[in-house]
Amino acid sequence: MSFNIRLAQKKDLVSIHGLWMEIMKHHTGQGPMFDYDEKYDNELKESLANRIKAKEERCFVAVESDMIIGCIFCRINDTSPFIAIKKTGYIAETVVLKSARSNGIGTQLVKTAQAWFDENNCDASALKVSVKNEDGIRFWERLGFEPTTFNMHRLKG
Secondary structure, eight states: OOOEEEEOOGGGHHHHHHHHHHHHHHTTTSOGGGOOOGGGHHHHHHHHHHHHHOTTEEEEEEEETTEEEEEEEEEEEEOOTTSSOOEEEEEEEEEEOGGGOSSSHHHHHHHHHHHHHHHTTOSEEEEOOOTTOHHHHHHHHHTTOOOOOOOOOOOOO
8 A cells, every 4th residue: 555644735634534534433432422413513614624723733634545544743842851851742542544554644644743853852641541441552552652541530420
């Protein structure tokens, strides 16, 4: 499979929205943080469009034959001056079309994000992955990530 990685553009919004919906479908049943309310679809599209053009955030896309088959959203976070890690590259979402997985696309997207983090002198990289997403956990561990904290939620009621 031959693909290239580039920065997302405004014209990619429909494809990125489709990928975002695929990741939500993949996470169905993995907890309320992944329950999607379709009545806010226009707000989601606006949010994705704003993130694509944001200066402090990057969206890289994997393209094969003019078709977007994967994307990764990432940003750089400064931490408190009293913490040893001063700047962290944060990976917000990573998704590859189900039909295109296991071809190195996700790995290449992460390497591209990591290069951007390195250019910006990040001390570490971080992300969140659902504790119920065993394939995702294995993917991130293969890339050298390891658990350091657990996010816990309690629903009202």
